[in-house]
Amino acid sequence: MSLLFKHFRIHQIFGANTDVGKTILTTALVRATGPFQDADDEHIRRHCGAPQDKVHTDCLYRFHVPVSPHLAAQIAAGGEADKIVPDDTFLNSISSYVRRSASRVSGPAHMYLETAGGVHSPTLSGVTQLECYRPLFLPTILVGDSRLGGISATISAYESLLLRGYIIDAILLFRDQYYRNSEFLMPYFAERGIEVTAVDAPPPKAVDAAENLASTERYYESLNLLPVVQNLDMRHQQRLAELDSMPRRSIDTLWWPFVQHGLVKSEKDVTVIDSASSDFFSVYNAQNAGRSVSSLEAQFDGSASWWTQALGHAHPALTLAAARASGRYGHVMFPQATHAPALLLAERLLHDGPGKDWASRVFFSDDGSTAMEVALKMALRAFSVREQLEGTERKALGVLGIKGSYHGDTIGAMDACAEEGVFTCEWHNAKGYWFDPPTVSIQEGCAIVTLPPALAAVAAKDDYRMNTTNSMSWVYDLTGRLDSPLAQVYREYISHTLDGLEHSGGPRLAALVLEPLVMGSGGMIFVDPLFQRILVDVVRERDPAPSKLTGDWRGLPVIYDEVFVGLYRLGMQSTIPFLGAAPDISVHAKILTGGLVPLAVTLASDSIFRAFHSTEKAEALLHGHSYTAHPLGCEVANEALKLIEKEVRSEPWATAKARWDLDGTPSVMWSLWDPRFVRALSCLENVTEVMALGTVLSIKVNDVQAGYISQSAQTLLQSIRIHDHDTESFASGGVPQFSVHFRTLGNVAYFMTSLNTAPETIRTAEDKIWKALEIKCLAE
Structure with missing residues (x-):
């Protein structure tokens, strides 16, 4: 919703406190360009010193009781909360007014949006102004406080603005x-690059109205804020020039991840993100720079910024948590030390989080890939200790996994994936064996379990699919399926394969590594959860008794990589209760900090920990990172988990779950995406299959060259990246019009919401996706 026009400069005016002179100084700024008698807009109109057709003033919401806006709104509404103007309606009114004003001007013009009271004064709904206005992201003028205590009030207001990302172009005060x-x-x-301008205070208000008008006019004539206006104009042009130059500078300077630079044909292919708020990027469109539409456009963050966003961008509580820890700690050493954010986070993860009832230790690292490196070290060491392996025997160990898995871009994490993957490098050396998995999808409105060729042969099927007329709820009912014929097929196939591997001469398997339920980077592969559960069971059943050396774990140490799927990304805190089998090691990241800062954890059972416990330093887990247990990350994670737990008990979640209870009974499989929309997509001719779980929507499109290098999904849905300026500024329900930023995995397009994305926003995104695919179908 951010607004930026080439020939129409807009500044928002905040006050360090109430009654600091915002209206008087706003009037002076307007003049520098060339019973409502006490209303702010009337004062500006009276004293602006310009023809009435050149200056327009409006007060969008006016109340007659001189109290805080939220109290005035309550009084006006008679105490009925549903009659108070909500924040989105309030912001939509402002945005629409600004856009209409911009469309009326043909040359350079200015607009000042004056707020009420101080920066933390509440709006009509009771939310502070700083938070309410943040989606508009307008450059700011701060009016300081010249009174006793004003130094503190002004600096506090400035820092409050700064913490929420505002651009502060000038400070004015009497x-x-x-x-x-x-x-x-x-x-x-001045040390912070901001110019402060002090002007004389206005004369006392005269009793006689005519004299008051004359003395006020003489006061304004004595002021000269033209240098301030020129500075604001200069900063406006500098911002436009900076945004305009960023695509070319980026092409010439940056090396982007997962991008083939040879396909970046022009500067138009670079997404310039000026700011972000809630679920939206504010992206710069240079083609709008000479038009009466905003050069900044709202773009829905359709991949949740690579699966990290949980509560939306620039969440104030997370920002303040980071600042709190930064101010208290900065970063501190962690080996054989502790601090409150790390300790509290570890206890939360073990007692009330994904480690509940099975894990005893938390190891901190930087991101998912490094956390997986830690997990692999833990598992391989535990196996080596139990088997009493030495030297070269330890070097030859491999892992058991599933084809299509991906655990990060560090070398060890890559080595734990199959060779045919594209996320490899020259040193990549796949070490282990990977099962080709059965998958789950919705095709032509039906829930289908698709078997790979090897499994289909075991099942004695003529084709490679096992169709079911049962609902998706049945597919995810593991308790009901554990004794099914298909479960026995899985069990026999896995056991037979492992028997063969023991005599094949390949690497000795030392760990089972799984991405539970969904393998993300491999192509949003929804694995049949029954297969993964049986795989864990079979591995452990092959070693019926725990070893005295290793304690509880049997068979192979089991690692769950929950970096993508954990912490409610799929609608559940962890996949462990759902699968009914706890791992020995699990890995968590991304949502852990709500997407604000990088942090990862590796959780381990006590038996894994004991494999490293001795009096010999060389037998310790000699692994670490300079920013291990970074206090900022830990503090933000604690705040994020608290907010997430509240969110998952919210009304939108309850409503979404109920929508997926298709047969009248509660379903463990549900999504924030509408089930009718998902089924309808699966019936389109250009769509092979669709799946949705929690916040995730995956669409596989028809393409004979399927796979990661395919461009088909990108091409098919390209239209949703384009902002539609021919529609109204706002869609139904007060949702701003937006384009959609999304990522693809070859012929698979995936979309992801935050945990708190508004249902209206999701419905609008569904409409855009549907129209793009349906139009392509009709064209073909």
Whole structure:
């Protein structure tokens, strides 16, 4: 919803406190360009010093009781909360007014959006102004406080603005001969690159109205804020020039991840993100720079910024948590030390989080890939200790997994994946064996379990699919399926394969590594959960008794890579209760910090920990990172988990779950995406299959060259990246019009919401996806 126009400069005016002179100084800024008698807009209209057809003033919401806006709104509504103007309606009114104003001007013009009270004064709904106005992301002028305590109030207001990402272009305040606040504030802010301008205070209000009008006019004539206006104009042009130059500079300078630069044909292919708020990027469109539409456009973050976003961008509680830890700790050493954010997070993860009832230790690292490196070290060491392996025997160990898995881009994590994957490098050396998995999907409105050729042969099927007329709820009912004929097929196939591997001469398997339920980067592969559960069971049953050396784990140490699927990405805190089998090691990242800062954890059972426990230093887990247990990450994670737990008990989640209870009984399989939409997509001719779980929607399109290098999904859905300026500024329900930023995995397009994405936003995204695919179908 951010707004930026080439010939129409807009600044928002915040006050360090109430009654600091915002309206008077706003009037002075307007003049520098060339019973409502006390209303702010009336004062500006009266004293702006310009023809009425050149200056327009409006007060969008006016209340007659001189109290805080939220109280005035409550009084006006008679105490009925549903009659109070909600924040989205309030912002939509402002945005629409700004857009209409921009469309009326043909040359350079200015607009000032004056707020009420101080930066933390509440809006009509009771939310502070700083948070309410943040989606607009307008450059800001701060009016400082010249009174006693004003230095503190001004700096506090400035830091509050800064913590929420606002651009502060100028600070204005009255000059006071007694307190002389400006003399301190000028050098203070000069060090921060912000110019402070102090002006004389207005004369006392005269009793006689005519004299008051005349004295006020003389006061305005004595002021000269033209240098301030020129500075604001310069900063506006600098911002436009910076945004305009970023695509070319980026092409010439950056090496992007997972991007073939040879396919970046022009500067138009570069997404310039000016800011982000909630579920939206604010992206710069240079083609709009000379038009009466905003150069900044709302774009839905359709991949949740590579699966990290949980609560939306720039969440104020997470930002303040990071600042809190930064101010208290910065970063501190962690080996044989502790601090409250790390300790509290570890306890939360073990007692109330994904480690509940099975894990005893938390190891901190930087991201999912490094956390998987830690997990592999733990598992291989535990296996080596139990088997009493030495030297070269330890070097030859491999892992058991599933084809299509991906655990990160570090070398060890890559070696734990099959050779045919594209995420490899020259040193990549796949070590182990990977099963070709049965998958789950919705095709032509039906729930289908698709068997790979090897399994289909065991099942004595003529084709490679096992169709079921049961619902998707049946597919994810593991308790009901554990004794099914297909479960026996899986069990026999896995056992027979493992028997053969023991005599094949390949690497000795030392760990089972799984991405539970969904293998993300491999192509959003929804694995039949029954297969994964049987795989864990068979591996453990082959070693009926725990070893005295290793304690509880049997067969092979089991690692769950829950970096993508964990912490409610799929609608559940962890896949462990769903699968009914706890791992020995699990890995978590991404959503862990709500997407704000990188942090990862590797959880381990006590038996895994004991494999490293001795009095010999060389037998310790000699692994670590300079920023291990970074206090900022830990503090943000604690705050994020608290907010997430509240979110998953919210009304939108309950409503979404109920929508997926298709047969009238509660379903463990559900999604924030509408089930009718999902089924309808699966019936389109250009769609092979669709799946949805939790926040995730996956669409596989028809393509004879299927796979990661395919461009088919990108091409088919390209239209949803384009902002539609021919529609109204806002869709139904107060949702701003937006385009959709999305990523593809070859012929698979996936979309992801935050945990708190508004249902109206999801419905709008569904409409855009549907129209793009349906139009292509009709064209073909």
